[in-house]
Amino acid sequence: MRRFLRDNGLSLSFGAIFLGTLALQSLAGWKDYNEELLAHEDAPIAYGRYLYSSEFGAAVMENWQSEYLQFFLFILATIWLLQRGSNESKELDKAGLESDQEQRVGKWAGPKSPKAARTKNLLFHLYANSLLLVMGAIFLASWFAESVTSWTVFNAEQIDHRQSAVGWDKYLTTPDFWEKSLQNWQSEFLAVGTMAIFTVYLRQRGSPESKPVGAPHEETASSG
Structure with missing residues (x-):
């Protein structure tokens, strides 16, 4: 377990930070939205309903897409x-795209190279641009x-x-x-x-x- 945490510390840490800040955003957004509803003399909504609302979805997605x-x-x-x-x-x-030797593909691929890097076919071209x-x-x-x-x-x-x-x-x-x-x-x-x-x-x-x-x-x- 300790080795797993060490080897994946960066992704695990930012995953936890992401979930924490998303939860806090949802709570703050819910409170703010309910204040707006009350200001317009409408009934506030439950937290669970807010999570499925377009208001919350728009607030999250406009940041993700950017x-x-x-x-x-x-x-x-x-x-x-x-x-x-x-x-x-x-x-x-x-x-530029660099040479096959620099990119370690085709005949330059090593024993631990991904299989998709070894043969130039459709899978190779997809993998070469997968990111x-x-x-x-x-x-x-x-x-x-x-x-x-x-x-x-x-x-x-x-x-x-x-x-x-x-x-x-x-x-x-x-x-x-x-x-x-x-x-x-x-x-x-x-x-x-x-x-x-x-x-x-x-x-x-x-x-x-x-x-x-x-x-x-x-x-x-x-x-x-």
């Missing part, structure tokens, strides 16, 4: 784009879920204000939808961009997200 969009674009961009001195960049002479494909799929799924839940909330507000409900396709053209999406996207892009620059000049001893403390600023793609 996170996975960030990862998708960053993974794609770092194939071709470089940043001198950044720990987040590849070495300056390795832009990007999965991140993109999660983004699209969460974006769709966020659009549907936000659309439901938007129409409920429209009806409360004695205005007409709109179709899902019409909602996708509204400022309400894009303001929610863009406010999350811009913060994610800011975080990624600043991280790429910060790792040129700043250090954190012992972290693989930083260069070694004594590494020159221009040293690229090193890890401490």
Whole structure:
């Protein structure tokens, strides 16, 4: 058990933090939503019902879709784009998909390489792009879920204000939808961009997200 915890400490820790913060978000959102209901002289709802509501779904999904969009674009961009001195960049002479030897595929695959890396067929090409494909799929799924839940909330507000409900396709053209999406996207892009620059000049001893403390600023793609 101790070895399992050590070998999986990063994923287990962030999994626990995720569940804890999601639970706290749900409680805070439930309290806030009930306060809004009471302010409009409506009856508050139970916590369990709130968890299945579009209000909670929209609040969660609008953050999820922006996170996975960030990862998708960053993974794609770092194939071709470089940043001198950044720990987040590849070495300056390795832009692109790299050679089979560098990627250890085909005849260069080792005895412990995944089976999909050994033969160039459809499975190989899917596996070679699997990280990007999965991140993109999660983004699209969460974006769709966020659009549907936000659309439901938007129409409920429209009806409360004695205005007409709109179709899902019409909602996708509204400022309400894009303001929610863009406010999350811009913060994610800011975080990624600043991280790429910060790792040129700043250090954190012992972290693989930083260069070694004594590494020159221009040293690229090193890890401490």
